[in-house]
Amino acid sequence: xxxxxxxxxxxxxxxxxxxxxxxxxxxxxxxxxxxxxxxxxxxxxxxxxxxxxxxxxxxxxxxxxxxxxxxxxxxxxxxxxxxxxxxxxxxxxxxxxxxxxxxxxxxxxxxxxxxxxxxxxxxxxxxxxxxxxxxxxxxxxxxxxxxxxxxxxxxxxxxxxxxxxxxxxxxxxxxxxxxxxxxxxxxxxxxxxxxxxxxxxxxxxxxxxxxxxxxxxxxxxxxxxxxxxxxxxxxxxxxxxxxxxxxxxxxxxxxxxxxxxxxxxxxxxxxxxxxxxxxxxxxxxxxxxxxx
Amino acid sequence: xxxxxxxxxxxxxxxxxxxxxxxxxxxxxxxxxxxxxxxxxxxxxxxxxxxxxxxxxxxxxxxxxxxxxxxxxxxxxxxxxxxxxxxxxxxxxxxxxxxxxxxxxxxxxxxxxxxxxxxxxxxxxxxxxxxxxxxxxxxxxxxxxxxxxxxxxxxxxxxxxxxxxxxxxxxxxxxxxxxxxxxxxxxxxxxxxxxxxxxxxxxxxxxxxxxxxxxxxxxxxxxxxxxxxxxxxxxxxxxxxxxxxxxxxxxxxxxxxxxxxxxxx
Numbered sequence: 001x002x003x004x005x006x007x008x009x010x011x012x013x014x015x016x017x018x019x020x021x022x023x024x025x026x027x028x029x030x031x032x033x034x035x036x037x038x039x040x041x042x043x044x045x046x047x048x049x050x051x052x053x054x055x056x057x058x059x060x061x062x063x064x065x066x067x068x069x070x071x072x073x074x075x076x077x078x079x080x081x082x083x084x085x086x087x088x089x090x091x092x093x094x095x096x097x098x099x100x101x102x103x104x105x106x107x108x109x110x111x112x113x114x115x116x117x118x119x120x121x122x123x124x125x126x127x128x129x130x131x132x133x134x135x136x137x138x139x140x141x142x143x144x145x146x147x148x149x150x151x152x153x154x155x156x157x158x159x160x161x162x163x164x165x166x167x168x169x170x171x172x173x174x175x176x177x178x179x180x181x182x183x184x185x186x187x188x189x190x191x192x193x194x195x196x197x198x199x200x201x202x203x204x205x206x207x208x209x210x211x212x213x214x215x216x217x218x219x220x221x222x223x224x225x226x227x228x229x230x231x232x233x234x235x236x237x238x239x240x241x242x243x244x245x246x247x248x249x250x251x252x253x254x255x256x257x258x259x260x261x262x263x264x265x266x267x268x269x270x271x272x273x274x275x276x277x278x279x280x281x282x283x284x285x286x287x288x289x290x291x292x
Numbered sequence: 293x294x295x296x297x298x299x300x301x302x303x304x305x306x307x308x309x310x311x312x313x314x315x316x317x318x319x320x321x322x323x324x325x326x327x328x329x330x331x332x333x334x335x336x337x338x339x340x341x342x343x344x345x346x347x348x349x350x351x352x353x354x355x356x357x358x359x360x361x362x363x364x365x366x367x368x369x370x371x372x373x374x375x376x377x378x379x380x381x382x383x384x385x386x387x388x389x390x391x392x393x394x395x396x397x398x399x400x401x402x403x404x405x406x407x408x409x410x411x412x413x414x415x416x417x418x419x420x421x422x423x424x425x426x427x428x429x430x431x432x433x434x435x436x437x438x439x440x441x442x443x444x445x446x447x448x449x450x451x452x453x454x455x456x457x458x459x460x461x462x463x464x465x466x467x468x469x470x471x472x473x474x475x476x477x478x479x480x481x482x483x484x485x486x487x488x489x490x491x492x493x494x495x496x497x498x499x500x501x502x503x504x505x506x507x508x509x510x511x512x513x514x515x516x517x518x519x520x521x522x523x524x525x526x527x528x529x530x531x532x533x534x535x536x537x538x539x540x541x542x543x544x545x546x547x548x549x550x551x552x553x554x555x556x557x
Contacts, residue, residue, distance in 0.1 A: 047479040047480070047481065047482075048450070048479055155336070184335045184336050184506050185335075185506050185507060185508070185547070185550045185551060186335055186546060186547055186550040187335070188550065188552075189549070189550040189552075192552075211479055211480060212480065212552070213480065214509070214551070214552035215552045217552065218552040251481060252480060252481060254484075255480040255481040255483065255484035256480060256509070257483075257484075257487075257507070257509030257510055257512060257513050258509070258512060258513065259508060259509060259512045259536065259551065260512065260536075261512050261513075261532050261533055261536065262533070264513060265484070265513070267484045267485075267488060270481070
């Protein structure tokens with residue numbers, strides 16, 4: 001059974017335009033569906049404004065979706081009462097892009113990682129302390145630094161702190177929203193390796209949201225490409241990278257820098273007129289869908 | 293052979309915050325021939341940006357050049373008077389940053405900001421400056437240049453803002469452009485567009501480029517030569533092909549291995 005099934009998820013933002021004008025509707029997410037199997041690393045790629053982060057937030061109901069269904073382990077989380085949703089979040093966590101703005105600068109590292117346990121009223125003070133130490137070790141942080149403040153850590157260490165916090169409640173499913181984009185490449189590699197190790201150790205399922213296709217190709221089993229609020233192509237990573245069908249995916253892939261100075265990339269310019277933006281996803285093969 | 297446009301020799305930059313003394317740049321030497329691009333790679337804190345600020349003598353407070361020379365066009369920039377240095381900055385050597393939204397003035401139309409760059413260095417009439425602004429915006433491939441010149445930075449997309457930055461940098465026809473992580477904050481397709489633009493401008497204006505980045509993908513696309521910095525020192529330098537194909541230093545290798553998909557080569 002899939003861990004997560006998203007059906008026809010829609011999130012529209014209404015932007016008021018003053019008294020005399022009709023309000024603007026921004027279709028941030030415009031009817032997307034996908035499923036994530038247990039133990040999978042599912043990639044969601046697209047550029048700024050494509051709706052990928054909004055999708056992540058809607059799944060956790062950090063934003064309330066307009067319509068659609070989000071089935072987590074067979075239950076629609078959009079029907080949950082606030083209390084039930086709070087319980088469900090023990091199993092679904094998120095790691096954000098910017099560890100500076102997502103970690104309270106006035107809380108010590110130990111308190112940041114402990115906070116989810118406190119909120120959910122789990123364990124005694126001592127057992128929580130032990131759990132925090134355990135989590136520090138798990139994500140490769142030095143337990144001697146428990147009492148430090150976020151600014152005393154480097155960027156990579158801060159992201160480890162964010163991951164430790166996400167893991168505190170033993171979740172089954174983690175959304176990594178551009179979790180490594182703000183980091184140096186060598187630090188990126190370390191954090192990615194950590195995420196993969198944790199996946200094996202703890203049997204985690206990930207939704208990996210990113211704009212860097214090179215990362216996604218490396219680590220995800222399947223990928224969905226978002227463009228203007230819709231999924232335009234989805235499939236097994238190797239299939240999608242080697243035999244992409246949608247013009248947008250092709251343009252995106254052609255923008256990836258080549259590491260060989262003698263065979264530079266040939267950028268394909270996207271002509272937005274060249275394809276039908278409303279085309280539904282069509283099955284190309286068993287492991288490949290495209291909106292063409 | 294022509295003398296290189298820029299020759300940095302034994303540059304050392306020290307920050308003194310008593311009682312601590314930090315050597316940010318340690319005995320760094322490199323040169324950039326005319327029309328060529330040197331990629332300076334390294335992680336945050338390796339001293340690559342400080343090297344650039346040192347060349348322009350724009351070091352943050354507490355920092356100073358203790359030894360070394362920066363030969364540009366035959367002059368040693370480290371010995372120039374401050375007023376002479378003013379003539380170099382922006383006119384002969386320009387700088388573009390990672391975050392155009394921070395570098396641009398939010399309360400000023402972008403056209404004004406470009407013409408400001410022109411009028412600081414040269415006496416030009418308003419009409420001439422205006423015509424030149426439109427010309428520059430067209431050179432960096434901004435459509436409807438006349439209308440866009442009246443926009444404020446927040447009305448432009450990230451890629452467009454970076455183009456405006458490039459237009460400002462090129463306003464006085466510099467011979468050296470220092471680009472500090474120019475595409476790091478941008479989406480992949482926009483990054484590709486900006487890199488293509490830089491490559492085109494480099495050829496048109498015979499620009500030398502000092503490209504600072506942590507992304508070897510950008511280096512492979514743009515650079516002729518590469519210098520790898522680690523903890524203030526250059527640990528390896530050479531032609532881009534040599535560095536990418538036969539890196540000698542363990543640190544260079546580890547940086548290359550960190551690029552997702554490095555195994556494709």
